[in-house]
Amino acid sequence: MEAGELSGTVTLHLDTAQNQPHRAEIAKLMTRIHRRRRGVGTALMLEAERIARDGGRTQLTPETATEDGAGPFYEKLGFIEAGVTR
Template structure:
């Protein structure tokens, strides 16, 4: 279902995460089921998806070194993205985009671009002038990032398991100077 309602993007705090856990887990599961290479493989359960957010994202939010954004359209959580700025002392100028997710029912509506714009703005507000990310080589996200001004630093062959098939996929490491 697609409409022309405005997209609402907001930050989720550590205290608010529990209120979004079910919806975030549903988006993550839908993306993995659709073949997104975002660190998980099938079978991937509701408990697995919610455990990721409560066990990995929540501690990072609590320690103040990650930002979680959510995107709502038509009253439904349809996407999310994370900015990780927990960098070593020699990299205070850098941040990393993690787990940019858009529910497959809402692809090609500008949601990923809007989330990326917000993540870049947050990075700049935090004094970060370099953003890095990685994406499966040849995936539909790779040209999206390139269209947003990200450059390819390199490709790592055999980096991860494909989420649906028994094979290894390469990853493309990308960056953008702000």
């Protein structure tokens, strides 16, 4: 929140299948358009990572579009592309 306005949001899914207790997923990450490129997305991801790690999760998976998606953003955070789904 900034000046009473939501700057961004992230949804972290921890409710994974019983046989995948090591996994967590970034379901949605969004920074308000006029607040982008000021570190909001990074702060949200670092907090999501902290919560996932504290919950014992060792694999965190975001998904994004191949065209005009958030690939460069996630790569800067150290994520590695694992494949393309169609």
